[in-house]
Amino acid sequence: MTDRPRLGYRYEDLHEGMRFRSPGRTITDADLVGFAGLTGDFSELHTSDVYANGSQFGRRVAHGMLGLAYAHGLMWARTGELRETAIAFLGISDWRFLAPIYVGDTIFVDYVLAELRDSKSRPTQAVATFDVELVDQDKRALQRGRKALLVSKVPLDAVANSN
Numbered sequence: 001m002t003d004r005p006r007l008g009y010r011y012e013d014l015h016e017g018m019r020f021r022s023p024g025r026t027i028t029d030a031d032l033v034g035f036a037g038l039t040g041d042f043s044e045l046h047t048s049d050v051y052a053n054g055s056q057f058g059r060r061v062a063h064g065m066l067g068l069a070y071a072h073g074l075m076w077a078r079t080g081e082l083r084e085t086a087i088a089f090l091g092i093s094d095w096r097f098l099a100p101i102y103v104g105d106t107i108f109v110d111y112v113l114a115e116l117r118d119s120k121s122r123p124t125q126a127v128a129t130f131d132v133e134l135v136d137q138d139k140r141a142l143q144r145g146r147k148a149l150l151v152s153k154v155p156l157d158a159v160a161n162s163n
Contacts, residue, residue: 008083011126011153016116020081022074022109024137027062029103035066062101067143068092071134074109075147082128087150090127095145099136106137114146124153 036042041063044051052060076086101107111132119125128151134143 008081009085010155011085011151014085014113014116014128014151016113018113020075020109020111020113022111024106024108025070025074026106027066027070027101027103031066032060032062032103035063035069039063039065041065057100057102060103062103062105064097064101064143067097067101067107067134068095070107071109071132071143072147074107075111075130075132076149082149082151084155085151087125087152087156090148090150092148093146095143097143099140099142101136101142107142108135108137109133110135111147119150126151126153 032046036047043063045055045057046052046060046063049060052058072089076082076089109132111130113128114131115127115129117127119127127148129146129148132145132147133141135141
C-alpha cells in the first residue's frame with residue numbers, strides 16, 4: 001500500500017489556540033432567493049427592494065440563518081482541514097447576530113480551537129470547541145459564537161481508505 005497525501009489535520013496535529021481562516025464566499029441575490037425557497041422565509045426584508053430600502057438597513061439583507069449555514073459550510077466543507085478527523089457537529093452556543101450581511105458582501109470565517117478534551121464515553125474520540133467569527137471583506141464582525149465538533153483520535157477509515 002502506498003502512502004497517500006494527507007487531506008487535512010489529524011487529531012495529533014490539533015492544539016488549543018490553533019487559528020484558521022476559511023476561503024471567502026460572495027453573497028448573491030440567488031443565495032437569498034434560494035434560501036427563502038428552501039426555508040419558506042420570504043420576509044420582505046430579504047425579498048423586496050422597495051420594502052428593504054425603507055428599513056433601518058437601507059437595502060435587502062441576507063437571512064441571519066443563511067450566514068450561520070454558510071459559516072458552517074465554509075469551516076468544514078470548504079477547508080477540508082478536519083476531513084480525516086471530524087465525525088459529527090455537536091452543537092452551537094452563544095451565537096450572536098452582530099451586523100447585517102448584504103448582497104455583494106464576501107464572507108469569511110475566522111475560528112480558533114478554544115478547547116480540546118477527551119470524550120468521556122469513547123476513548124478514541126474527543127470534543128473540539130471552536131470560537132467562531134463570521135466577518136465580511138472589511139473585517140466587520142457579522143456573527144459570532146462557539147461550535148463543538150466530535151473528532152476522531154485516529155484517521156477515519158471511510159476517508160483514509162478512499163481513493
